Amino acid sequence: MPRLLSFAVFFATWWIASLLAGDAKLPPPPTVLAAMLAEAKSGDLFLNLGVTLARVALAFTLAMSLGSAIGYLMGRVRLADRLGDPWLILLLNLPALVVIVLAYIWAGLTEIAAIAAIAINKLPTAVVTLREGARALDAALDEMATVFALPRSRTFRHVILPQLAPYIAAAARSGLSLVWKIVLVAELLGRPNGVGFEIGVAFQLFDIPLLLAYSLSFAAVVLVIETVLVQPFEARLSRWRPRAA
Template sequence: MQRLNTAPRTSAAQSPLFRIAWGVGSIVGFLLFWEVMALLIQHRHLPPPTAVFSAMAREFASGELMFHIGMTLYRVVVAFVIAMLIGSTIGIVMGRNGGIDRFFDTWLILFLNLPALVIIILCYVWFGRTEVAAITAVAVNKIPNVAVTVREGARSLSRDLAEMAHMYRFGWWKTLRHVTLPQLAPFFLASARTGLSLVWKIVLVVELLGRSNGVGFQLGTYFQMFDVSMILAYALAFIIIVQLIEFGILQPIAARVNRWRR
């Protein structure tokens, strides 16, 4: 009887609506706590959430909010695609060729440990404060992370499946499409999700240092004015967009990629 009573509770606790309810409740609780603390402290550097959402609504109505978020998303998408293509190619080549892997492994470690700020500054010095420099800085910071993850996937490719493809004369295209890429899909997804979280942060720093638009630029502008309401308004709006992309795009893709495991 105890087992029968436990199963429904476990399934209910794992249901999407149950998790959403807990998530929403947690956010509402945090906002209430924030509102109370702001009212108690009464300081201009800790505005209540009502003031922050009011500032966000004004920026949205004027079109400024969506324009700057759009510019940031443009840089994120372009840099992300470039980094994924180059990093995946490097990772596959290094994972399948031991000599190349040993030769370039030190360089990969070097770029992994090179501070993002150094790369950003060097790109602006070498290429000027241009869009090309901004996107290059973001992509260069992301490429080593993608290469390391995909390299591990390339090292773990099944030799039996490769021999089967060779025996049945799949050719390089069919082998890549039906044998290699399906095995690498989880590694592509892992590098995409971890790398995207890194790209979000680096793009803001790039915009703060050398662009005249974007969320990072706006954060820097309102920092100089000590306008905490506007800083939080842009930060929260950007977080909302990132969460929508995570739940609306990345998680469905992850579920599709991992569907064969069920």
């Protein structure tokens, strides 16, 4: 219920703002909805959303798995931390635009370049978060696993992974939002389809309803993914906590 109310307030504010600002600058919800339906009818909406989603999924998976592995290593092995730290700081502070432009210049305007560029942008934040997680691992439980001679795979799955889970969830959530933002830039600059490309077109034509139609459809997809996938996953992970948040 509070969520629905929140949506209602959002649409009401939008409608009032569009009345004040005028249709040309901010079209009211029905106009945007009409544009959305038109795109949906032609199939473009789903095609572009699908393409963008696929890029997000690939880049996100790549960055999360690689970033988690590197972060874990850096948190556990001192030498790895020392060696990796300067790279990490460099990557963390490298503007997304620089990475994307360089990737397109070096690898051409290709799908691989786009996905790699998005993944590289996300990678360092995953590394930083997982490194903190690995540093915070409970040495007492490690000792328990050692004395009971638990096999490594079982220790990892039952002792280490549950301790890293909140960090993985945090990295996933912040990473997902980062990837959503960057994927559109990458599409705008060098892909012939996707939500970012369509928004670029809408911008050039000053087609504000189209622009909003794509932005909002995209936001809706993100919201659904968050509600259906991310939040239940987190709830499941923290079910052992006496008072789960």
